[in-house]
Amino acid sequence: MTHRVFLVDDHAMVRAGVRAELGDAVDVVGEAADVPTAIEGIRATRPDVVLLDVHLPGGDGRAVLEALRGELPDVRWLALSVSDAAEDVIAVIRAGARGYVTKTISGPDLLDALRRVADGDVVFSPRLAGFVLDAFSAGPAAPAPAEEVTDPGLDLLSAREREVMQLLARGYTYREIGSRLFISVKTVESHASNVLRKLQLSNRNELTRWAATNRLL
Amino acid sequence: MTHRVFLVDDHAMVRAGVRAELGDAVDVVGEAADVPTAIEGIRATRPDVVLLDVHLPGGDGRAVLEALRGELPDVRWLALSVSDAAEDVIAVIRAGARGYVTKTISGPDLLDALRRVADGDVVFSPRLAGFVLDAFSAGPAAPAPAEEVTDPGLDLLSAREREVMQLLARGYTYREIGSRLFISVKTVESHASNVLRKLQLSNRNELTRWAATNRLL
DNA sequence: GAGACCATCAGGGAAACCCCCGAACCGACC
DNA sequence: GGTCGGTTCGGGGGTTTCCCTGATGGTCTC
Structure with missing residues (x-):
């Protein structure tokens, strides 16, 4: 219908x-x-x-x-x-x-x-x-x-994606996030891309602002 | 001494x-x-x-x-x-x-x-x-x-730099800021660089976070 | 067992970011 | 008159972001 x-x-x-x-x-x-x-x-x-x-x-x-x-x-x-x-x-x-x-x-x-x-x-x-x-x-x-x-x-995100999201919002580079989570930069890129898509944000600045206004930092 | x-x-x-x-x-x-x-x-x-x-x-x-x-x-x-x-x-x-x-x-x-x-x-x-x-x-x-x-x-920044800072924190790209202020991308780069240096921040994500926690948005 | 989701990683590329240098113009200040 | 700072640009270059396709392996469910 x-x-x-x-x-x-x-x-x-x-x-x-x-x-x-x-x-x-x-x-x-x-x-x-x-x-x-x-x-x-x-x-x-x-x-x-x-x-x-x-x-x-x-x-x-x-x-x-x-x-x-x-x-x-x-x-x-x-x-x-x-x-x-x-x-x-x-x-x-x-x-x-x-x-x-x-x-x-x-x-x-x-x-x-x-x-x-x-x-x-x-x-x-x-x-x-x-x-x-x-x-x-x-x-x-x-x-x-x-x-x-x-x-x-937030519930849209997997546990790993939430983890990456937090670090993204805090301003860490992909490289820094990778070494902190012991994964490669490319994996961080994947997670970051998923996070932005799932939250309908277009870049990490919007993510930072979103996280800040929602007190997720 | x-x-x-x-x-x-x-x-x-x-x-x-x-x-x-x-x-x-x-x-x-x-x-x-x-x-x-x-x-x-x-x-x-x-x-x-x-x-x-x-x-x-x-x-x-x-x-x-x-x-x-x-x-x-x-x-x-x-x-x-x-x-x-x-x-x-x-x-x-x-x-x-x-x-x-x-x-x-x-x-x-x-x-x-x-x-x-x-x-x-x-x-x-x-x-x-x-x-x-x-x-x-x-x-x-x-x-x-x-x-x-x-x-x-904030007083460290000139009027123009404050203007650019606000737009930076709101997530606009250099190009967008340039066309909004009727100046070239390179000038925006200069102002952005000055803003980050004067506020002792290393990238625009930290700037966004800083502005958000200080309610400058 | 097939399908769906997740996590992991790779190559490649376009755009954006950030810095370095230098330069010109202008107004204010001494 | 000289100096200083602000604003405006340019070239150049390295780094970062973000997306694309594609691949592997694990888990969970139907």
Whole structure:
């Protein structure tokens, strides 16, 4: 069964990219580039999931969500954004989105996330899960508890990968990590590559920042 | 005039390295590898400055300082550590040390730091100065005000260097920083190199970590 | 036993990083 | 007028990062 998806993003290229990546795996029932068009289109098509860009001209994507969540309780919302700032994530989650992924996500992963959200799961990019959970445990303002939280981030990594991740975040070079763990530089490269891919990070600086903000150092 | 210095560090190699680096520029009147030996030696030799490792077996280096500061008020203390954790720094400064440098410091810089401390100045590694000042401005528990604070860290950097530093810490590549600031990649390289040297960091990962722990992002 | 995952390592290559040197221009300061 | 520091670049070169393909062997599960 293909889920019915509505796209909201002000960049036509992004919408085209999402369409191309998703292919026939889902049914894209409509698109919108701004808040009014999105509200109208979603109201008309009643999709299973709305893939919602957080930053839109003429109001946040959150405005769309808040305008319709009462009216269309069966619609699930997955936030899509370039931003990984905690405030953006938490704001849209509090508004009612069932997930939040960044635009660095791969096509297959996006498809998987859409399906999970449509099925009622809660989905985050691995690197975001940490402070989303922090925010929920700290501030008791969240209404709906998550049935299932996928991608707890660290749990994606094997024990060895976690080990390498820590040393990467602490600034050690591949060579230093290798001699510290008594493995070759090439093995460290493998683990590092896996870590970055699994956490959807593109280089070790993002890893360092991620680890620092999540107090994993 | 050569200052009389006492070394406290549990690693013989570190003590040997300090001796070698300092050469005849100072008079090393004694060494110790643990707390009791240090207390005894310092009491016997009454040096101008004690170069004190923060982490010692059988008690912190702070124990040495607290045991002797009342008895020997003329002795100046310079903390030497591998740690740049805020709590370590602040604890030993509050205990009465007149400075704190990490073991990444160069020989000439260490000599300079020792002389400054012996002369009554307060000396920090540039990257530590930030949160030391923060701690003092936040918690008013510090007894002795510093006559002169050298190396205020961020203040070491020019305006342009601070700008580049921020973007570096945020993970932008040299190329991206260049196009964002409308300067060439080579100029970015120059600024980056200056930033790392001035903050005594060896690569941009350490910079990212430093900026993250100091909330400069 | 086949498949899936993990850990280990290799070769190769593009890009980025970091440093060395030198140079030019400019403004401030003595 | 000279010196100093900041900002702007260039050449050159070694190191590091990151990805690609591919290979081996171990464990675990179905």
